[in-house]
Amino acid sequence: MEFKIRPMNSTDLPDTLSWRNDPEVRKTSITNDIISAKEHEAMFLYNNAIKLIFEVENKSCGYIQISVDPDTKKGEWAFHISNKYKGKGLSTIMLSLALYYLKEKYEYKEIEANVKVDNKVSIHLHSKLGFKCQYERDRLYYYTKKL
Ligand SMILES: CC(C)(COP(=O)(O)OP(=O)(O)OC[C@H]1O[C@@H](n2cnc3c(N)ncnc32)[C@H](O)[C@@H]1OP(=O)(O)O)[C@@H](O)C(=O)NCCC(=O)NCCS
Numbered sequence: 001m002e003f004k005i006r007p008m009n010s011t012d013l014p015d016t017l018s019w020r021n022d023p024e025v026r027k028t029s030i031t032n033d034i035i036s037a038k039e040h041e042a043m044f045l046y047n048n049a050i051k052l053i054f055e056v057e058n059k060s061c062g063y064i065q066i067s068v069d070p071d072t073k074k075g076e077w078a079f080h081i082s083n084k085y086k087g088k089g090l091s092t093i094m095l096s097l098a099l100y101y102l103k104e105k106y107e108y109k110e111i112e113a114n115v116k117v118d119n120k121v122s123i124h125l126h127s128k129l130g131f132k133c134q135y136e137r138d139r140l141y142y143y144t145k146k147l
Contacts, residue, residue: 001057005097008051008063013041015082016053016063025080028119030140050075050106054094061085062094066102066111073109075102091125099129103147113143 008016017040019025026032035043044051054062061082066075077098081091102108113131115122117139126133131143 002055003093003097004055004058005052005064005094005101006055008044008053010041010044012053012060012063013037013044015060016040016044019063019080019082022080022083024083028080028116028122029078030114050102052098052101054081054090054097056085056090061090064094064098066098066108073107074112075106075108075110076112076114078113091121092128095125095129099145099147108147110147111145114140115143117141 014037017035017037020040021034026034048068050066050068052064052066053060054064062079062085064077064079066077068075079091079095079098081094099111102111111131113122113126115126117123117136123141126141126143126145129145131145133141133143135142
């Protein structure tokens with residue numbers, strides 16, 4: 001199987017909007033409102049986060065967004081996988097490739113994540129990838145990993 005990480009482009013807007021508005025993704029997000037196509041497009045155009053697409057056999061199936069701090073070289077990420085591709089262990093491959101991409105292409109030194117305390121899958125994934133939980137606040141675990 002061929003796996004790839006690439007930058008998001010405007011042709012990804014319909015897929016990424018439907019993934020973003022999926023009830024399970026909204027439940028695990030910090031902001032959980034449904035967003036419109038216009039709001040989604042504005043975020044794509046004007047929010048300066050790095051936005052990456054994960055492909056399996058040339059099919060888009062996941063999204064990773066990393067907030068940018070060019071001074072500290074620390075980034076905070078959030079991610080999801082399309083429902084069609086869930087439960088197959090693909091997130092470990094997606095996130096491992098993304099960590100490599102962020103280190104090599106953007107020279108990131110550290111990745112951070114805020115994970116809801118009831119998001120068992122994400123907690124498992126962050127531990128498996130070597131993230132360390134630094135503290136809990138407001139029902140969020142704050143994870144970091146040095147690259
Ligand atoms: C998190 C997400 C990307 C994982 O996708 P996935 O690859 O389909 O997840 P999988 O079902 O393959 O499970 C991944 C791992 O979690 C484990 N897992 C699944 N359910 C679990 C549970 N209830 N408790 C602990 N671990 C669990 C799986 O066994 C698997 O472990 P392994 O890879 O070591 O074998 C996906 O569920 C998603 O998009 N969720 C909504 C958005 C989200 O939560 N993003 C993270 C925000 S910080």
